[in-house]
Amino acid sequence: MSVHPAEFRAAIGQFATGVTVVTALDGDKPVGITVNAFASMSLEPPLVAIALDRRRYIVPMVEATGRYAVNVLAEDQQWLSDCFAGANVTPSRAAFCGASWFPGQTGLPLIGGTTASLECRVVQRIELGDHLVFVASVEAATVAEPDAPPLLYHRRRYLRIERASTAQVAGKPESAGDAGD
Numbered sequence: 001m002s003v004h005p006a007e008f009r010a011a012i013g014q015f016a017t018g019v020t021v022v023t024a025l026d027g028d029k030p031v032g033i034t035v036n037a038f039a040s041m042s043l044e045p046p047l048v049a050i051a052l053d054r055r056r057y058i059v060p061m062v063e064a065t066g067r068y069a070v071n072v073l074a075e076d077q078q079w080l081s082d083c084f085a086g087a088n089v090t091p092s093r094a095a096f097c098g099a100s101w102f103p104g105q106t107g108l109p110l111i112g113g114t115t116a117s118l119e120c121r122v123v124q125r126i127e128l129g130d131h132l133v134f135v136a137s138v139e140a141a142t143v144a145e146p147d148a149p150p151l152l153y154h155r156r157r158y159l160r161i162e163r164a165s166t167a168q169v170a171g172k173p174e175s176a177g178d179a180g181d
């Protein structure tokens with residue numbers, strides 16, 4: 001018995017994730033791609049994994065250098081998710097989406113304004129169906145904006161954490177007819 005891709009996609013789409021941009025170096029040039037197939041794998045030692053479609057343009061760079069960084073996007077960085085997923089925007093992904101970046105502790109390109117970043121070295125490459133899984137050890141981890149809300153992804157749409165709330169009024173609430181009282 002096998003599950004139809006559309007059924008699989010629909011079921012997996014119910015699982016909400018964060019959104020990351022995985023960056024790497026092409027020579028001394030930063031490159032990046034939007035990835036939500038990212039997971040923490042082990043605490044001691046610290047290991048993470050990303051799954052990339054074999055056709056992704058960044059795969060040769062990750063394979064050549066054996067390194068990548070995971071940049072966890074904040075909710076105001078949806079435009080970066082779109083651009084690094086190849087949206088038709090200017091500046092384009094070829095121009096690193098015009099994103100501000102700086103070299104991290106290991107020299108990998110880190111994007112400014114993200115909530116956190118992880119600099120990783122590949123320890124295992126697994127061929128898995130149409131994807132490649134890159135398991136990596138975390139060589140540096142930074143929490144830049146601990147309180148910035150994350151960008152979320154659910155059912156192929158972006159999702160934000162709702163912060164609106166209501167609270168009981170303790171004083172005298174205004175009533176119709178005496179507004180402004």
Ligand SMILES: Cc1cc2nc3c(=O)[nH]c(=O)nc-3n(C[C@H](O)[C@H](O)[C@H](O)COP(=O)(O)O)c2cc1C
Nearest residue numbers: 033034035036037051052053056057084085086153
């Ligand atoms: C929110 C989001 C999450 C994505 N996650 C992944 C992923 O985990 N792995 C992957 O291979 N592609 C993922 N993609 C798709 C790639 O970002 C996008 O298709 C790719 O950058 C297109 O360029 P390329 O095929 O030329 O490399 C995701 C796209 C979006 C919008």
